[in-house]
Structures are given as structure tokens and as C-alpha cells.
Amino acid sequence: MKQYYKRISMPARYLINLVLIIAFLAAGNAIVSGGVINRAQSSIILQVGIYIILAVSLNIVTGYLGQLPLGHAGFMAVGAYAGAIFWKSGYGASLPAGLSIIIGLIFAGIVAAIFGIIIGVPALRLKGDYLAIITLGFGEIIRVCIINLPSITGGTPGLMGIPKYSTFLVVYIAVVISCAIIHMLMKSRHGRAILSIRENEIAAESCGINITYYKVMAFAVSSFFAGIAGALYAGYQGLLTPASFDFMASINILVMVVLGGMGSMIGSIIAAAVLTSLPLALQALNTYRMVIYSLLLIIVMIFKPSGLMGTYDFSMSRILERIINFKQIRADKKAKKAGDANG
Amino acid sequence: MDKLVKVPSNALIPERDLGKLPILDIRHLGIDFGGLSAVDDFNLTIGRTEIAGLIGPNGAGKTTVFNLLTNVYHPTRGSILLDGKDTAGKKTYQLNKMGIARTFQNIRLFKNLTVEDNVKIGLHNATDYSMAQAILRLPVYWKEEKKAHEKALELLSLFDMQDMADWKAGSLPYGAQRRLEIVRALATKPGIMLLDEPAAGMNPSETAELMENIRKIRDTFHIAIMLIEHDMNLVMGICEGIAVLNYGRIIAKGSPEEIKSNPMVIEAYLGKKGGAKAHA
Structure with a gap:
């Protein structure tokens, strides 16, 4: 935007966003707890929130770093079991619920991030399809380990009796904080370093960027939030079975990122919301449900291969600035058109 | 443009840089690719504020030298002193922090x-x-x-x-x-900048502007610049010291005038038979 357009100052931007976030929270809470929607619908809303965190976190590695890992559900599983075990343990149970939720989520994130680093260091030496295969393998290893450690994880039958901490409020706040942190990170020198690796590794390294460090860092941050989403999933389901974290779960998350547009956070959010709620919305169609779901994916990929939002970055303030400067922008466009016609 | 003077190690650097540690001191540098030595016995010293040129026929190993200097390839033999510090075993990004920056032949933005x-x-x-x-x-x-x-x-x-x-x-x-x-x-913030064919694909007026700009950069930032270039007007116009590479070996070093009249260089560029005129 040119200099003479009116700008919204930084503090005002944050204030506007904060007000909107709180307004959404109040509205959402009223809808969910006010009995406007039924149980199935409110449980879909929770799922949407969990999948938003998963898609946005995978987007760090897929969209921003430009790598293709296929084991995201593995990190989700690590976080889910870490959170569930903490909440079920004496430590978690002795704390007041609010504090227990916060510590459990952070603990789940940290454990998942540690796994992310352990797996990322060897895996990120590889690129493209090789990385995809190796992360796929690690994802499966995690799942098999969970099955074969029944004393800790409950094995195949699953882990039961997890306190159902994932209320609308908890999920909503977790989504907002996760998205905010990832956004703040990406709009900084560290974020630019991650983007530069996607764009051109050799050039990034010759610009003084430690690419190994930033690759592992992006991978760790991505698995941290996958872990948090996993813990929210545990608190939403109340029980965990290893089958929920298989290869297809990873693919589902990847589909959301690709469909939304790799490198677009708003794209990941929209795709996660649409793809999670679509099966429910199409329930009336019964058997044709999954056919329509698949067809929609194919249609989007044919007509918009870069994903729904491309690499578009959503900014509330930018939209507001457009509205306040509406008259000026229109006048400029007219002047430009007239100039083009004359020239 | 200062005339070149001999420094104790027998290398040539511009007179104004005398008494200061050279930014780059390359000794007996070499690399083998599966038995074939792509660069061998490469010796070059570059002064603090020198504009140096590296020329040679296609495939002579010029870009390989740049890749060796930035540790994209690790040298098989020899040593590189960047600002007096050995660069052996360092990663590319660490070398950048130590003061070496580069551009690429095929643009990498x-x-x-x-x-x-x-x-x-x-x-x-x-x-x-x-x-x-x-x-x-x-x-x-x-x-x-x-x-x-x-x-x-x-x-x-x-x-x-x-x-x-x-x-x-x-x-x-x-x-x-x-x-x-x-x-x-x-x-x-480099101490030396390596430019790999900066004028490739530019028209004569753009090249002239680029020459001005390279000089301006050297004078404003007081850094050394080493460039690979095929445009002889640019090389002869701004470089103080020139090294000519052929089959991975330096065949001549010196000021533009010396290089222009060097029979070895003319032979490398135009072939052995007499009668051919040097275009430079």
C-alpha cells in the first residue's frame, strides 16, 4: 500500500484481533453450552479445533520448510499418550483441573518435540520422497511401540478413563495460542530462515543460515503442536487406541494442508474445518458420503492445484485498511485505468 | 587502480593493501572427483580491497574454485586462509559468518x-x-x-x-x-564477495553500469571482490589482479596488461596455431 493510505497502528491491530478473538469465544461458548446445537455437532466443533492445530503445525514443515513428512500422526500419538498418562497419574490428578490441563498440554508438546528432534536429526538429512518414506517408517514404529508397551500405554485395547478435559473453552484457547505462536514465529528472522530453506537451500546456507538447525527446529515446533493436539484428542475421546494414529491419520492431516494451500495458515484452518465437518454435513447422503468427499478433493486439486488459498496470508488489519481506504483505492484504480487508456 | 607489488610470499596484491593481512590466502588448493583432479595446485592471494578476476575457458574449473572457497566442496588438498583463519572443516554458513559471501552463476534467489x-x-x-x-x-x-x-x-x-x-x-x-x-x-557483511558471472545475460549498457557498481561497492564497503566473468571488457576494465585457469590449473597471473599479452593465455583461449589474434 502506498504511503498516503491510512494505516492502522500496531497496538490497534493487536487490540482489534484480541477483541475479535474474545467475541468469537463468547459467541462459540454460548452456542455450544446454550443448547443451540446438539451433542454430535458440538463434538464436531471440538474435532475441528484439534485438526486445525494438526494442520497448522504440519504446515510448518510442509508449507514453510518445504519438506514432506508422512508421520505427523506419530507425534500426535506421542503427545496424546503423554498427556493422558500425565492426567491419569497422581501428579495430574492432585492438581486443580485448570492447572493440570495447562501442564498436561505443555508436557505433551515437549515430549512430542523431543521425539521430533530425535527423529528429525537423522531424517532431515534426506529430502523429498526419501524423507517421506523414513518419516512414514518412524510414524509406524511409534504406533507399534505403543501396541507393545501395554504396561504404560494399555496396548491394543487402549488407555481408558482419561479425564475429559477438552471442553470448547480449552480447545479454543489452545487453537488461538497455537496459531498465534506459529504466526509470530513465521513473521520473524527465524521464520524467514525457514522459508529461505524451502526456496533454495544452497543460497540459504551461503547467506549464513544454519540449515540443519532450522530444519530440526521447524520439525520440533511442528511436532510440539502436534503433541498438544494429541493431548486435546485424548481429553476429547476419553480413551486412546493405537489404531487412531495409523498411516491414514497422517495422510488425512496432509490432505488438509495440501487442500488448503501449502504455506497458507488460513488455508490449513479452512481446510481442516471443512474436511472435518464435511462427513457430518453429508450424513444425509449416507453411502455416497465418502464418494462425494473424494470427488471434492479431486475437483479442488484439478481446478486449484495450489490449494484453496494458495500461499495467501490472512490479515484482519489489511482487510480493515482496505475498507477505510476504499474510496481512495477506487479513485486510484480509476485514474490508472484512464491513464492506461490514454497511454 | 594501484599497480601490483610483490609481497613476501611471492603473491601479488595491490600496493595500497600492502602491510595488511590479505583477505584470502589460498595455498596449493586442489580437489579430485573420482581420480580426476578438477582443480590442482591453486595458489592465489587477494588483498583487502582488491578486485580480482578469475577467467578461463568453459570447464576450466572456475566455479569449482568458488565452491571450494565456500566449502560447498571440501578440498582434497591445500589450505585456505580467510582473513588469516583456516577454513578447513567449516560449514558453508560458518564461512559466511567469517566473511565470505557469494552469488551464483544460475541465479539462486x-x-x-x-x-x-x-x-x-x-x-x-x-x-x-x-x-x-x-x-x-x-x-x-x-x-x-x-x-x-x-x-x-x-x-x-x-x-x-x-x-x-x-x-x-x-x-x-x-x-x-x-x-x-x-x-x-x-x-x-562480507570481507570478500565472490561474484559468479555477474554480467551474464546483460546488455553492454547494463554491464557498464555493473562495472560502476562493483567499484562503488568496493569503495563504500572497503571489501575485496573476486569475480568469474567471460566479458573481457568488464574483467580488463575493473580487475586489478587476474588469474587465468585452464584444466584446473592457473596458467597465468598478473595485471590486465600482462594477461592480455601472455602467450599461454592466448593459446588457451584461441588455440595453438599462429596467425590468430587475441580479441581482448
């Missing part, structure tokens, strides 16, 4: 990012705040980002590119892309 972000990535190590400070948007973040923004525009204005700051780097015209690569390299 961050194409989907803006021009300003390209330069800011060059400023990565000059911008100083931690991840936590960025996430919490502490005052140091705003201060450093503002500094980076101003510095980026200042560097872009060297090439009159400040108005293109919001453009996608990939949408720039070819010449501007080459200039942006130089700006990005400069942003990393």
Missing part, C-alpha cells in the same frame, strides 16, 4: 519471497533476537526488525531498487535479479 525479505535473509545474522523474544513480540523484536527494514532499503537503494522492495523476487527483470543477488550477499 528466494523467488517466492519479496525483494525486501530476500535482503532481510541476508541480514539474518545481523538481526539479533531470540525465538522467544520474537514469539512474545518484545521491544527488542520491533527494534531489530525496524533496523533490518531500514538497512535492507539502504542496501537496495545502492542499486536504485528501493521501490521494488515489495515485489516478488521471481518477478524482477533478469538484470535486477542479478543485482538483488549482489545486494543479498552484501547484506551478510
